[in-house]
Every structure is written in C-alpha cells, then in structure tokens.
Amino acid sequence: MLLCSKFTRAKGLLQATDLCLTEGENSKRFGQITVNLKQLSKHLKLSQTTVSRALNGYPEVSEHTRNRILKAAQDLNYRPNTRAKGLATGRALAIGHVIPVSNQHEMVNPVFGDFIAGAGDSYARAGYDMILTRVPDNEVSRVYHDIKARGNVDGIIVHGPVINDPRISLLSRIGLPFVVHGRSTDVNQPYSWIDVNNRGAFERGTQLLIELGHRRIALLNGLEHMDFAFRRRTGYENALRNNALSVEPDLMRSEEMTEIFGYRSARDMLDREDRPTAFVCSSIITAMGVRRAVHEAGLVLARDVSIVTHDDALSYLENGDDVPIFTALRSSVRSAGSLAADMLLSLIAAPQSGPRTRLLEAELIIGRSTGPAAT
Amino acid sequence: MLLCSKFTRAKGLLQATDLCLTEGENSKRFGQITVNLKQLSKHLKLSQTTVSRALNGYPEVSEHTRNRILKAAQDLNYRPNTRAKGLATGRALAIGHVIPVSNQHEMVNPVFGDFIAGAGDSYARAGYDMILTRVPDNEVSRVYHDIKARGNVDGIIVHGPVINDPRISLLSRIGLPFVVHGRSTDVNQPYSWIDVNNRGAFERGTQLLIELGHRRIALLNGLEHMDFAFRRRTGYENALRNNALSVEPDLMRSEEMTEIFGYRSARDMLDREDRPTAFVCSSIITAMGVRRAVHEAGLVLARDVSIVTHDDALSYLENGDDVPIFTALRSSVRSAGSLAADMLLSLIAAPQSGPRTRLLEAELIIGRSTGPAAT
DNA sequence: GAATCACTCCAAAGCGCTTTGGATACGTCA
DNA sequence: TGACGTATCCAAAGCGCTTTGGAGTGATTC
DSSP states (O other), X not given: OOOOOSOSOOSSOOOGGGOOOOSOHHHHHTTOXXXXXXXXXXXXXXXXXXHHHXXXXXXXXXXXXXXXXXXXXXXXXXXXXXXXXXXXXXXXXXXXXXXXXXXXXXXXXXXXXXXXXXXXXXXXXXXOEEEEEXXXXXXXXXXXXXXXXXXXXXXXXXXXXXXXXXXXXXXXHHTOOEEEESOOXXXXXXXXXXXXXXXXXXXXXXXXXXXXXXXXXXXXXXXXTBHXXXXXXXXXXXXXXXXXXXXXXXXXXXXXXXXXXXXXXXXXXXXXXXXXXXXEESSHHHHHHHHXXXXXXTOOBTTTBEEEEEEOOOGGGOOOSSSOSSEEEEOOHHHHHHHHHHHHHHHHHXXXXXXXXXXXXXXXXXXXXXXXXXX | OOOOOSOOOOSSOOOGGGOOOOSOHHHHHTTOOOOOHHHHHHHHTSOHHHHHHHHXXXXXXXXXXXXXXXXXXXXTTOOOOHHHHHHHHSOOOEEEEEEEEOSSSOOOOHXXXXXXXXXXXXXXXXXXXXXXXXXXXXXXXXXXXXXXXXXXXXXXXXXXXXXXXXXXXXXXXXXXXXXXXXXXXXXXXXXXXXXXXXXXXXXXXXXHHHHTTOOOEEEEESOTTBHHHHHHHHHHHHHHHHTTOOOOGGGEEESOOOHHHHHHHHXXXXXXXXXXXXEEESSHHHHHHHHHHHHHTTOOBTTTBEEEEXXXXXXXXXXXXXXXXXXXXXXXXXXXXXXXXXXXXXXXXXGGGOOOEEEEOOEEEOOTTOXXXXX
C-alpha cells in the first residue's frame, strides 16, 4: 500500500496529480489519477452524503457549500464511478444495441453505422453509454435474457425486425424497455417503434415510373423476411395493381442489398428479350450496381433505363450534390437513429407512459436517373 | 414491497417464474425474472461465498456441490450482475471504442462498421462488452479522462490516428490499456498498434500502373492529416520517384473518401488537356465515383483509364465476385478489427508484457479496371 | 420559554458481487 | 491419543456510490 501523509498542501489548490491514494486497489491498478467520493468528501471535510447531494442537484444543501463542492470536484477532476452509481441507483445509464447476425450471410450493413451514429449522439447528450452486441440470430433470445439479468443496460434498440418478430413479445415479457427500428407485421401487441413509411414510399416511387410511361418495372429488394422489405414490395405491387399492371415474379428479386446484387440482377434482366425499362431498388448501393450493368450493356441511364432507389442518406454514399444522381426516396437513417434513441430515453424516464410510435415519410427526390419510357 | 412466503415448492425444481423477489428494488423495477447470488445461495442453503466460488471455478469446493450449484444456477437462470461484479473485481469487462467526430465534416465512415463488427465478434467470444462513444475530436482528451475515472471500460481502441496523435501519449499517461488501429508517424514512444502496410501497398499499386505504361497517374486520397492517408501518399510518391516520374500536385487530391469526391475529381481531371490515364484511389467508394465520371466522359475503363484502389473488403461493397471489378489492394478491415480486439484483450490480461504491434500486408488483386496505357 | 420550523448536514444501510481470514469436520500419522 | 493436514464451507468486509432516517442549529412563533 502507498503510505503518505494526508493532503500536504493545506492552502492552495490541491492538484489532481498531487493526490495520494491510500485506499482502493482499483484506483491504483493502473496508477490512475482518480479521486472517489470518499476522498473528495474527506478533502472537503464534509460527509459523502452532502457531497453526493450537492453533485446531483438535490435541494438540501446550501448554495455556498454546493459551490465549494462543485469547485473541488472540478479541480480534483472527480467523476463518479459508473458501476458504483449504477449499482446504487439500479440504472445502468447505458443502452444496448443488439445486432442480429445471420450465420447464413453475415454482412455488415452500412446502414447500421449511420443509425448508430445518430443514436450515439443522442446518448452522448443524455450522458448515456451505448453498448453494442452482435449476436447470431438464433441466440438473440438468450442474449436478451442475459442482458436483462446482467443488468448493464436500461433499454434496448431492436434492429432489423422481421415479419412477426418474436423479439417483441419476448422483450415485453422480460420487461426491458425497447424501441424497434422498423415495425413487425403480424405482431398485434402494442410496442414502441420508429419507421419510415416504406410501403408508401415504394408505392410513390413505382407510381412515378408508371406515370413516366414505364410498364416493365423491376424490383430489386432486400431480403423479404425483413419487415421493411416486405412492406416495400407491398408498396411496389400496390402501385402496379392500381394501374392495372401485372405483378411479374421474374421482375422481382430479393437479396442482401449489395452492389453486386444490383449488377447481376440488372445484367440478367437487361439481357432478356422483354427487358425492363425501369428498376426500383431498395438501396443506393444496389442502384449503383444496376447503373454499372446499364453502362456495360451500352445503355444510357434515364433514356433507356430508369432507376428509382431508396436512399438512406449515408454520408459516404451521398446521392450527388445539387442535382441528385438517382431519383430517390430519401430518409436519413441517421436522424432515425437519433429519434429512436430519444424515444427510448423518454420511455425509460416514464415507463408507464405507454408505447410511442413515429412514422417518418421519405422524401421523393427527382434526380438524373429517371426519364420517360422509350416508346 | 412484495410480500410472499419463501420458496413454496420445497421439493421439485424451483422455476424461475415462481421466484418471489422479496428484496431488491432493481429486480422488481420492470417485474423481471431474475435471481441474484443471495437468492440462489439461500435456495441452495449454501453461503454466497461457496456459490460464487463454485461458479467462478475456484478449487475449494467439492465437485458434488459444484455440480449442484451449476445445475441450480442454470435452472434459475442466474446471471451475475455485471455492475456488481465489476465493482467487486475492479474490472469492467468492457472495451471502449472512442470515435472522434470532426465537427467540420462529420461523416460516418462505413469502415467503422466492419471494424466494429470484427472487434465485436472477438469481444463476444471473450465475454466482453463493447461500448461505443462518438466524440467531437477536440474533446477526445477530456473524454479519455472521463472514461478512465468513470471506470466503465478496461481498455480502449483508438480509431483514426493522425500524424503525431496526442491521444497516444495521453492514454499512456492516464494508464488505460489501448491498441491503435493504424499508426501515428512522429510518435516516438512505444505503443500497441495494428495496421496495414499502406505505404507499401500504394507503392506497389502505383508501380503496377507505371509498369503498364501509365505516366500521368492521379491520386485520390483520404484526408492527409490522417496517418493512413499520409502513408499512402508517401507510397505513391515513392513509386513515382523510383521511376523518375515527377510528382504533380494537380494530380493529387485529398478529401473525405466519398463517391462524389471521386466523381468530381475525375470529371475535372479528365476534362483537362493532359488528362491522367490512371487513378489510384483510397477507397472503393471513391473508385466508384471515378468510374462514373469515366463513363460519363464517354471513356472506357481499363482501355482509356485505369483505376487501382484500396479495398477494405466491406461486405456490401464487395469488389465483384470471381473476377474483381477493380484492381485493388485488399485488406479486410473486419479481420483487422478482430485482431485489434484480441490484441487489446491479451494486453489487458498481461499488462506488463509490453506493447504489441502487427503489420498486415494488403493483397494485390488484378481486376478489370486496369490495362496498358493507350500509346 | 417552549414549541415549531426550515435549513444543513451526517451516519449508516444497502446495491450484488468477490475475497479475506477463519471455522469445522474428517482423516492420517506418529 | 493428540497433532496436523486437507477438504469444505462460511461470516463479514469491502468495491464506490445513493438514500433513508434522523440530528443539530438558529430563527420564528405562540
């Protein structure tokens, strides 16, 4: 143990580096410069209670003492230990993001990055930590139980909901506050979610192409067990039906939304006799693949082939500048992340206030990838 | 408070759902189905000590009792509370990823997603949590102090090192174990890092183009205060100089590696009298932008203009399938994440073992974006 | 002058775990 | 038989914080 006299510099401000830590194995483990509440209160010749109250804004401490305490805390660079605080309060001050990983095709969707960024900014503002866990999708339920029991999180964001997602009833049962990014068709109990109007967006996008005279319109969708993709297909089909056009299975594909998926699908379809004159894509990355195939086939975008795509407004895949490259249904996944986080935080603050929901509308942006169908 | 008789079913296995929680506000807050050590040991009629030791694999408990305890823990779905465990052991069982956010151009680099995924898988295997924090880059040092004091992580991964990065000496001083993803030129104290041989890779890529007869080779680089970008430029320049070619500033650009950056830069450069015949790109996204400009200018890839690009092997931006689209220097950022995490974990396990380093070599892959310079 | 009140402050219990320093029981050996 | 291990187990003291239930001062009121 370190042995040293008490605070030697009686007058003058005690510098953090001067502190002698006589207790706390932890504090010494890495030779860290850290005061805890006990040391702080001893230094102030006050009780831990008073110091704690002053720091947490409770009223029963005089303004004079509070200022003294705040000053000292600042000078000594005091930060309450999260774990201890969590233990005492029963709150973790952290939010969990559990990202299901399919062991079939485990991909890292760039959308997560932006969503997480948006959410992270909200957490930072609220003083919450974000803890991330990637879990094989067949183990998700076990992990939720774990998370609950291990108590290191106050709430959870549910990513990538599928149709009739079992996680929703599981989390309700467990009693862990959560917000779903997306919705889950066929779940009939109430729950909190934030989602883009995927059906509406794709109906609108398809309608636009139809109005431009396109009759053979392909859909390059995400995996359709995912709820968002299911909804998008519904929107696409609705538009076709509303205009008395037939829904043709060989114009519809559903896969992970990679560039290569867009390329291959478009290459194959454009090779056919009755090739489509337009594509509706679920991702700007897929749309890029389509564009590549279009070029390679010696065709010209907007003249020979039109593309409408969903655009998550990812910063590295910005859809052009003043003039958008692709005609797109834009909805920033990043701001969705931020909103989801805020929603969850307020849900945690007022648990009995019941589920909240928020439907965002995608913005239709006309770019240089659409034009009238060649006659 | 809930009042209920002790465990009512004396014989027969107690089901978790039957548990009555007479203590612990936490446990009740969300009506959760959770046993703690105290309840578990009471149920087993053993002391907490024994149960804890049995569960943590200490030798001073008989095999018979251990099995009994393990069985009960399993049945009651016992999970130790992370915060409590952390408080008691002084370890957090979590790793922090602090992602600096420039307030100039705050982008979400898709590379982070893959890196984080790789790291996350390693943490999951080791039973560690990953906690993510996005911080304005001018506040990073404050946040490191905070993190250290609040004690919620055992170590840190440093993202996006710049030249002479102050974070390295700061973290060493604070005494928080860390691994840098990348290196920092001009930092002379030893530290742990994992990096790709960026200089070597770009030298090799540029050399390839030179051997194909290209003389005017443009460099579309990332922001060059970032260490990786600085090294890449060095490699590019080395190759030029080795072949007695001049380094021309107006063929070099340095920005965030977006698609639009690649597009604009290429469009401008291809518009010139003495246009470059080849491009070296720092990102496959930028390379896609270049390709778009090439097409738009009515030129043909590999015949009129060649592209060599760095490829982080992001899953949604796969560089073709059997035949790569771009000739590329490939290095999976995802496996780098996994390796970085492993490195940090072993560093934490054996702190005095000193800094570790690991230099990965990028793989040169010949794709369909390079060809001999037109004569 | 006693009772009341507001204002400050504090001692101590508790959050759920680990770990120290025994205690107990049972064999073993001289 | 007593001394000594050895194998099991336990009570209690932390880890650093919050929070309950007062306690001590003056000032105010009747």
